Amino acid sequence: MKKSKIILSGLIIAGATLTLAACGSSNSSSKSATSNVKLPSLDGRYKPSDSTPAWKLDTKKNKTLTWYVNADWWNKSFGKDVVTKQIKKDLNIDIKFVTGDNTKLNTMFASGKLPDIISTWDMTTQVSKTANKWALPLNQLATTYDPYWNKVASEDTMNWFKLSDGNTYGYPDYSNTEADYKSGAIKPQEAVVIREDVYKALGEPKMDTPEDFVKVMKQIKEKYPNLTALGFGAMTNPDANALDSTVQNLLGVPYYKDGKIYDRDMDKDYLTWLKALRQVHQDGGISDDSFTATDDKYKQNIQTGKYAAIILGSAINYGNPLQTWDSAHKDSAYVAVDAITSTEGRKPVLNQSGISGWMINYITKDSKDPATAMQVFTYLQSKYGNMVANYGVEGETYNMKNGQAILTEATRKAQQTDPGKFATDYRLGEFIQFGHDKYKALSPDAYQDSVKTVFDWGKNYLTPEFPTENTTPDVNTPEARNLTTLQTQWLNTLVSAVRAPSDQKFDELISTYKTFRKNNGYEGVVKVQNEKVQDNLKKLGMDKNASTPTK
Incomplete structure (x- = not known):
């Protein structure tokens, strides 16, 4: 998922053995936690066991928790759909969800009053880096309240998230290790898709070279004047829009080369294709509205078939509108x-979530009942909890057959024909805080049929990019501020370049941006990023001169 960002099994980094027992140093796996937290007594509620999850042992009834999710789009409902009804029943719990954005999160921290659980993003933020000040260590919570956690949590992930005091405070969803990539469980999300009727009417033309792509987009514009020839997602994130990272990934532009961050934005192959997209825009194949469209408008255009073709950056996130159409x-x-293939013979490098995952979950020091909070973590991280979150209740919404979870006829009908009702009444696959691709792989029904074409096309191009995870400069540093400035300027340049009236003007814009980078701390940003790449290569036990495999 992506939310990201999601962003993995066909191509594996040569020589990479993901053994994170040494997270940062050769002795960190044996390093004991240097700070211990006094945790409330269980007062005889149950006796913790390493063979039985604590939620099955706890005698306390009518438990309650407050859970803050740093995402306005999160569904706050609890106990009304198939998934959360079962969670509520199993755990004897009622969860009040609160949602918000970074401003609300900062206000909450400033107030000094935190909920029981916080889910946020990005382990490089100050919130995550100072978790020892406001969160409880999961390793100590497990020892005190629920040793079964150690059976369901990934040791690699726990080590990756370990802070300098030897404790691990946060645990993410979709934390994928090298073994997960090799398993085939992870699904690609990036591709160029086209309406089949349009594609066949044009004779299934080649679209892999810049010249052929421009030609096909022009044909679509002429033959289907009521359609937008080429669509793409909302350009609201300077570091993750379709014309940026998705096009680069499709072209196999490396993330790093010879142990250093690669300058993806100035890659020759990428700029060649941006010029092709500039021509598509000039020919009327890209609407100016696409550059300012909201995510809701993008979804609406997908589910009404407005786009003839789409540069799709996150198939799973747009499964519902795709399925509706x-x-x-x-x-x-x-x-x-x-389509949009490398002029230099490189294979795509489709990236998915790495070991850092996406959403990171913490139990706060203000938690009224940390034992129950830990039970929630263990439940959702376990196979059973993930089966509930993804497929609902066995015998009611799915049945196991030959090791696979098969949705019942009624459930699958709702999934494929009424996505809105499916999301409201079932909510399968949406309770993602401890989700993982390996559980999605247990069913052919885990995803809408509409996105499986992307899976089939991209399955051989998944490429983990562990060394470049969390390489942005630390917040509140000059380099972090410079990076934000550079990213914003690049987004403006990218939009202007694709809308440029000529190739000459395109070249001028790119040249101006290069000068802007030079004058705004680009070299300092790259220096910090390269240092972080080297740190990651050391953690991963990889050659310090490793590169993204692109051929």
Whole structure:
């Protein structure tokens, strides 16, 4: 998922053995926690066991927790759908969800009053880096309240998130190790998709070279004037929009080379394709509205088939609108095709979530009942909890057959024909805080049919990028501020370049941006990033001169 960002099994970094027992130093795996926290007594509620999860042993009834999720889009409902009804029943719990953004999160910390659980993003933020000041260590919570946690949590992930005091405070969803990439469980999310009726009407043309792509987009504009020839997602994130990272990934632009951050934005192959997209825009194949469209508008255009083709950066996140269109227009379903391919012979490097995962979950020092909070963590991290979150209740919404979870006829019908009702009444696959791709792999029904074309197309191009995880400069440093400035300027340059009236103007814009970088701390940013890459390569036991495999 991506939310990110998501962003993995066909191509594995040569020589990379992900053994994070040494997270930062050769002796950190044996390093004991240097700070111990006094935790409330269980007062005889149950006797912790390493063979039975604590939620099955606890005698306390009517438990309550408050859980803050740093995402306005999170569904705050609890106990009304299949998934959360079962969680509520199993844990004898009622959870009050509170949502917000970074401003609300900062206000909450400033107030000094924290909820029981906090879910936020990015382990490089000050919130995550200072978790020892406001959160409880999971390793000590497990020892005191629920040793079964150690059976369900990944040791690699626990070590990756360990702070300098030897404790681990946060645990993410979708934390993928090298073994997960090799397993085939992780699904690609990036591709160029096109409406099948349009594709066939044009004779299934080649779209893999810049010249052919421009030609096809022009044909679409002429033959289907009521359609937008090429669509892409909302350009609101300077570091993760379709014309930026997705196009680069499709072209196999490396993330790092010879142990150093690679200058992806100035890659020759990438700039060649940006010029092709500039021509598509000039020919009327890209609407100016696309540059300012909201995510809701993008979804609306997908589910109404407004786009003839889409540079799709996160198939799973847009499964519902894709399925809405595909279900009602089976002959016009979106299909993934070979398009926007490297002029230099590189294979795509489709990235998915790495070991850092996406959403990170913490139990705060203000928790009224840390034992119950730990039980929630263990429950959701376990296979049973993940089966509930992904498939609901066995015998009611799914059945196991030959080791696979098969949705019942009624459940699958809702999934494929009424995505809105499916999300409201079932909520399968949406309770993601401790989700993992390996559980999605247990069912052919885990995803909407509409996104499987992307999975099939990209399955051989997944490439982990562990060495470049968390390499942004630390917050409140000059380099962090410079990076924000550079990213914002790049987004402005990117939009202007694609909308440029000529190739000459395109070249001028890129040249101006290069000068802007030079004058705004680019070299300092890269220096910090390279230092962090080297730290990661050391953690991963990889060659310090390793590169993204692109051929």
